[in-house]
Amino acid sequence: MDNKLFATRVQPAVPSRLAGLFPVMNYPDAIKFTAGAPAESLFPADAMAQAYADAMAAEGNHTFQYHTVQGPVELRERLAQRAMDKMQIDHVTADNVMLTAGGQQGIDLVAKALLNKGDGIVVEAPTYVGALSSFDTYEPTYYEVELEDDGLNTDQLEATLKQHPEIKLLYTVADFHNPGGVTMSLAERQKVVELANQYNLIILEDTPYRELRYTGQSLPSIKHFDTEGRVIFLSSFSKILMPTLRTGWLVADKAVIQQLYKLKEAADLEVPNITAQAINHYLADNSLDEHIARLNKEYKVRMQAMIDACRKYLPAGVSATKPEGGFFTWVTVNSAINTTDLLYNEATPNQHIAYVPSKNFYAYKDHTNGMRLNFTGLTPTEIDTGMKRLGTLLTQAEQII
Amino acid sequence: MDNKLFATRVQPAVPSRLAGLFPVMNYPDAIKFTAGAPAESLFPADAMAQAYADAMAAEGNHTFQYHTVQGPVELRERLAQRAMDKMQIDHVTADNVMLTAGGQQGIDLVAKALLNKGDGIVVEAPTYVGALSSFDTYEPTYYEVELEDDGLNTDQLEATLKQHPEIKLLYTVADFHNPGGVTMSLAERQKVVELANQYNLIILEDTPYRELRYTGQSLPSIKHFDTEGRVIFLSSFSKILMPTLRTGWLVADKAVIQQLYKLKEAADLEVPNITAQAINHYLADNSLDEHIARLNKEYKVRMQAMIDACRKYLPAGVSATKPEGGFFTWVTVNSAINTTDLLYNEATPNQHIAYVPSKNFYAYKDHTNGMRLNFTGLTPTEIDTGMKRLGTLLTQAEQII
CATH class of the missing domain: 3.90.1150.10 (Aspartate Aminotransferase, domain 1)
Known part of the structure; x- marks a missing residue:
């Protein structure tokens, strides 16, 4: 060539x-x-193998057919409940839950919806390399805010937003940061939502490690403090179940999710039904907790x-x-x-x-x-x-x- | 909100x-x-259920781990062989084969690699609606070329390229067109490659129906006539096996695939190993033909x-x-x-x-x-x-x- x-x-x-x-x-x-x-x-390999077999047995040939961009409503209902129980997010229904191809696709679709060339995005310094690899694709302007022991430096964030009010998106890993290892304090969670409201910012709260807490008390998610539909809460089964499921899920306002569905259809058409049903069977027959x-x-x-x-x-x-x-x-x-x-x-x-x-x-x-x-x-x-x-x-x- | x-x-x-x-x-x-x-x-629901079980048994817990953006080399080798045997594409190795999340992701990643806002793309009129939904995301300028009984009107294509030499991409469904039902003739296949060489065009040859021929003789793929690495041949298991596998595959020059892997990593990190291994086991133990x-x-x-x-x-x-x-x-x-x-x-x-x-x-x-x-x-x-x-x-x- x-x-x-x-x-x-x-x-x-x-x-x-x-x-x-x-x-x-x-x-x-x-x-x-x-x-x-x-x-x-x-x-839990045996339980997941059983869940795959159960999914295929339950639906027969139809398991393998085209289904929908949304995936099974039963699974989204379970996740809506989990968002309320474990993430302290209020009033979540299946319509607020979107299934994605791993957390990575959640990051990518949100970036695709928001970022045009040169658009401003705030990331922590340091931040998750896979998120940067997705953001790069849309050629944004990065603004880095230092990561401290209690999460990102909100004074720096405020100064950055004041100077660049055109910034559209904040990407943050608030719980057990990758790579930083730190967790954002309660006060800073409230503060970033206040700043988002003030500066018309969207927050992508990426939480693949949230439920993997070994000491100390769990904090409410950033999304918990969201009053204006500005926070997109993103989770994944990769770290708490298995990566090959390639299944993440996000919680957001319905209007946001409608936009993201259009982008998902264009990107890969739909959620793989067999995988989603296997997870659904796993959750029905096993205790994820x-x-x-x-x-x-x-x-x-x-x-x-x-x-x-x-x-x-x-x-x-x-x-x-x-x-x-x-x-x-x-x-x-x-x-x-x-x-x-x-x-x-x-x-x-x-x-x-x-x-x-x-x-x-x-x-x-x-x-x-x-x-x-x-x-x-x-x-x-x-x-x-x-x-x-x-x-x-x-x-x-x-x-x- | x-x-x-x-x-x-x-x-x-x-x-x-x-x-x-x-x-x-x-x-x-x-x-x-x-x-x-x-x-x-x-x-073939029973055979596929068996293939999933075999895949899990063969690799144990490792089945469910992160693997690679490329997916299993054994599967890509099988597909390379199939590309040579059935699609009349020469010298295909596993490095020329990329697995995608359905044919749709193949379309989307190629469009993402090529199209910036306003860039020119030729599509058949009519064309596959799912491809349009992906192209739309990148806000290109569409040039439509009429579909005739022997495929797209190559005179119109030539006139369009002459007038707009900045056009980057031709998207075509050459075999059993969706929605047109027609198949591109041998002469037109050769002609579109000639025009691509002359006008520095990339061709995305989308072939989900290619092996579903019920009468007449199979024609060589457009990719068969490609001498400059301009044709990206895209196929899928959705129509010949099952849609929920969400597995497509494309054949292209290695340098093109390296670019597309970067975009796939950014989009959804990797090929789901469990699915790819299930297909691999299915193909090993059953005759797809x-x-x-x-x-x-x-x-x-x-x-x-x-x-x-x-x-x-x-x-x-x-x-x-x-x-x-x-x-x-x-x-x-x-x-x-x-x-x-x-x-x-x-x-x-x-x-x-x-x-x-x-x-x-x-x-x-x-x-x-x-x-x-x-x-x-x-x-x-x-x-x-x-x-x-x-x-x-x-x-x-x-x-x-």
Whole structure:
């Protein structure tokens, strides 16, 4: 193929933010803090296999036919109830719930509905790399707001909105931030909704980890404080059930969802009925809450191992966020250290450990002294061993600068 | 929710082309020629249920984990072989095959890669409504080229490209056109590739019905004649297996596919492994060719019933295309007759039949004297009865004008 010819017809290639995100390592004793995936040993595989079989048996051949862009109303009713029970969102019906192809499609359709080239979007710094990969497609202008221990810096957010009132969208991961590990405080949740009302902002509240809390008290969702239909609450089954279901769900005002359905029809026509019915059967015949409790029990041990190891092994001057749930902690090192270089030159070949370096999580890739560490994909022993190696590595690195 | 507020942040709503496409009828004896769905009585439901179970058994918990944007290489290898065997495309490897969420996502990602606001795209008149619904999202300028009995009018295409050399994309359904029912001739296939080379055009060849040929000889795909990597060949399992698999596949040059993977990652992250592995197991343990032969045997009888009924019942001055496969025939009536009005005022309430009126299939909705008739979703007796009613209706309508 004549690529030059084709290139004149295809839009300028945006470099993939996801390609090469995870370093390949060929050391048998390597310990990877890179995972973004749930621990598959905890999947309810037998129950889900049964749910698929039940779904096919219940509907027969019709299971496999075209259905609708909305998916089964029974599943959306269950999720509406869950939104009220677990997310503290009021007055949710099946018409307020939309099924998406993973949380990723929820992000993508909201971005598609809102963002034209150059439109303003606020993202946390750092933020979820997959969201950036979707936003990139619509060529927005990014405004970054610093992530702190109690969530995004709302003073910075306010100053940004005051200076750029044309900004349309705020994307935030309020619970157990990916990659930051922090959770937005109650006061900041209220504040972002106030700012949204004042500055005519839409908030996309992305909550894949929300129910994976291992210590402390659950906070109401941002959507809970929404009085003007400005918040789109997005959840997913990927982390609490299984990723291959590729099923996310969002809660929003009906008028918003009507718009998003049009975009979903154009993107992939409809919800796969077999998958949606399998989830529906799983939820009818199993307790999702009990399954999540099992996950949380195991993940809690791993999180504690990570918190202990951070305290034990990280040298002075290196800070780590202290998560209460989710998958990640975020480590900040001396600003003279480039964690990308460190990964490939030292961490991988010498210490046989890997992490995801910070620059991947910033809209403009200009923060190079952080790293994301996953703790749910490793045993406590692996965490201890790996963090000891990271401590050695960072102690050496701090001495060199 | 304050919709006016929200509206200032969301892009202007594009009316859905798909909403309300199929009229709702409450007559027990109603006959619907509206279907776009395959006959579900012919689905290999037991074999597919087994394939799902086998897929889960083979990989265990790992079945349900995150996998890759590409999906299983075994499935892509099978499809590469099929592209060479059945589509007469040369030198296809797994790297030239991309799995998509139904054919619809293939259309959408290609459009997303190519079309910015105002960019030129050629579509047939009429064309597939779902493709228009995706293209609409990117706000292109449409150029319509008339569909004839041997495919699109290549003289018109050439004149259009000469006048608008900035046009980027041609979308065509060359085999058993939806909604037109016609098939592009060999000469025209060669001609569109020549024009693409001359005018730096990309061709999206959408072929969901290609293997559903009931009479006559199969023609090489347009992609067969491609020497410059300009043709993207798109197929789907929806019509030859089952729609709920939501699995399409395209064949293109590797560099094109690399671009499309980036957009797929941004849109929905990856191929659902469980579905892809189920299809893979189905194809390993069953003969898809034999299944398609069964479909074609049954559909052939229905197509012949439709052709016979057109000859028998349609009044002089009304023309119907004569398909050799696929799902549809296209009927053209006197230009003074508006088939949308006729549907709602006469066909549905008085004759208890329904069809999809022509205006839905034109980019600018300005052709109102045609209708799409499906023949695969009805028995020969239903086709005969329904077409007799349509004949009565059209005879009356022609007398009034």
